[in-house]
Amino acid sequence: MEGQTPGGGGLSEKPVPTASGPGLSSLGAVFILLKSALGAGLLNFPWAFHKAGGVAPAFLVELISLVFLISGLVVLGYAASVSGQATYQGVVGGLCGPAIGKLCEACFIINLLMISVAFLRVVGDQLEKLWDFILPSTPPVPQPWYTDQRFTLTLLCVLVILPLSAPREIGFQKYTSILGTLAACYLALVIVAQYYLRPQDLAREPRLESSPSSWTSVFSVFPTICFGFQCHEAAVSIYCSMRHQSLGHWALVSVLSLLACCLVYSLTGVYGFLTFGTDVSADILMSYPGSDGVVIVARVLFAVSIVTAYPIVLFLGRSVMQDFWRRGCGRACGLRALAEPTGPWVRMPLTVLWVTATLAMALFLPDLSEIIGIIGGISSFFIFIFPGLCLICAVSVEPIGPRVKYKRGFGFC
Numbered sequence: 001m002e003g004q005t006p007g008g009g010g011l012s013e014k015p016v017p018t019a020s021g022p023g024l025s026s027l028g029a030v031f032i033l034l035k036s037a038l039g040a041g042l043l044n045f046p047w048a049f050h051k052a053g054g055v056a057p058a059f060l061v062e063l064i065s066l067v068f069l070i071s072g073l074v075v076l077g078y079a080a081s082v083s084g085q086a087t088y089q090g091v092v093g094g095l096c097g098p099a100i101g102k103l104c105e106a107c108f109i110i111n112l113l114m115i116s117v118a119f120l121r122v123v124g125d126q127l128e129k130l131w132d133f134i135l136p137s138t139p140p141v142p143q144p145w146y147t148d149q150r151f152t153l154t155l156l157c158v159l160v161i162l163p164l165s166a167p168r169e170i171g172f173q174k175y176t177s178i179l180g181t182l183a184a185c186y187l188a189l190v191i192v193a194q195y196y197l198r199p200q201d202l203a204r205e206p207r208l209e210s211s212p213s214s215w216t217s218v219f220s221v222f223p224t225i226c227f228g229f230q231c232h233e234a235a236v237s238i239y240c241s242m243r244h245q246s247l248g249h250w251a252l253v254s255v256l257s258l259l260a261c262c263l264v265y266s267l268t269g270v271y272g273f274l275t276f277g278t279d280v281s282a283d284i285l286m287s288y289p290g291s292d293g294v295v296i297v298a299r300v301l302f303a304v305s306i307v308t309a310y311p312i313v314l315f316l317g318r319s320v321m322q323d324f325w326r327r328g329c330g331r332a333c334g335l336r337a338l339a340e341p342t343g344p345w346v347r348m349p350l351t352v353l354w355v356t357a358t359l360a361m362a363l364f365l366p367d368l369s370e371i372i373g374i375i376g377g378i379s380s381f382f383i384f385i386f387p388g389l390c391l392i393c394a395v396s397v398e399p400i401g402p403r404v405k406y407k408r409g410f411g412f413c
Contacts, residue, residue: 046272
């Protein structure tokens with residue numbers, strides 16, 4: 001059995017995707033999946049709790065969403081085992097047909113491109129606040145040239161982000177993902193501690209909402225939740241990099257990752273909202289005094305968290321461009337080095353192109369705060385719609401059963 005069951009007729013035989021290394025451990029998979037979700041959305045959750053009308057309605061929407069988020073991850077692992085593909089867009093195209101596959105690729109690359117831009121804008125803002133703290137100045141005295149965001153962000157991309165994004169396999173990111181996860185947890189702990197310690201600058205009592213203004217306001221935070229928990233784009237690549245590829249094992253990894261993510265997001269959202277109430281900013285760090293040393297450390301560590309998440313997004317976007325190269329330019333190239341899109345002669349130029357394009361957009365596009373909702377809306381396709389289509393098509397090819405867990409021995413990813 002190679003990619004289809006007898007009489008299935010829906011899938012052609014496909015090469016088995018295999019990792020070049022020894023494979024990703026379960027703990028490494030948990031950290032990469034967790035870090036894929038713990039991104040810039042963490043800053044927006046206190047504001048989302050305010051928009052939902054309080055802690056109880058926001059937490060209810062978050063828990064309901066969590067059930068569907070975990071289900072989507074499990075479905076994607078099952079669909080990957082049935083289709084024999086190693087990328088999200090490959091799974092959708094293999095199971096649902098080329099038309100849906102091309103739609104998925106278009107949404108995929110636009111979404112990941114905008115996420116990368118948002119990540120760089122967040123990092124740039126944190127660097128700007130850091131320089132304001134280190135080198136305070138009063139207008140009209142300008143800041144030194146080397147504090148300009150165009151210089152600092154470009155230098156960061158060249159010296160840090162580009163080397164982290166160069167590896168061929170996503171398994172390398174397990175080391176940086178541990179660091180990024182700890183940085184995000186520090187931010188959550190700072191927000192909790194600031195609520196109980198109540199520094200002098202935060203001494204006034206916040207004004208809290210007792211109930212939501214309407215049910216539409218409760219569900220208006222849904223795009224923010226989707227943006228915060230989006231890790232489904234990375235799910236297939238992580239699953240196919242694991243040493244132990246069984247549906248039950250993958251379900252456990254998914255549950256542990258999203259429960260840990262939910263804990264960090266909930267602590268940040270609840271205590272950030274209780275600290276500032278209706279006055280909370282869309283970026284929770286902007287609500288705190290700029291001179292607070294603990295908050296400054298949180299800014300630096302959160303920037304580290306975003307920097308470690310960027311290469312995971314780039315890896316996924318690069319996989320789409322590599323598929324384009326494989327179908328188009330790779331066949332026309334006579335050189336063997338250029339025919340293989342995962343080789344350094346193709347992988348590195350694509351990586352540089354992605355970093356350059358997102359850096360240019362981050363530096364010259366206007367404020368991206370409104371685009372967060374758009375990103376969350378597009379993410380809902382990858383969390384709900386595409387996994388649902390894959391499940392319908394995959395069940396028609398091979399019913400869900402105990403055989404799924406043994407598929408690695410029969411030529412599946």
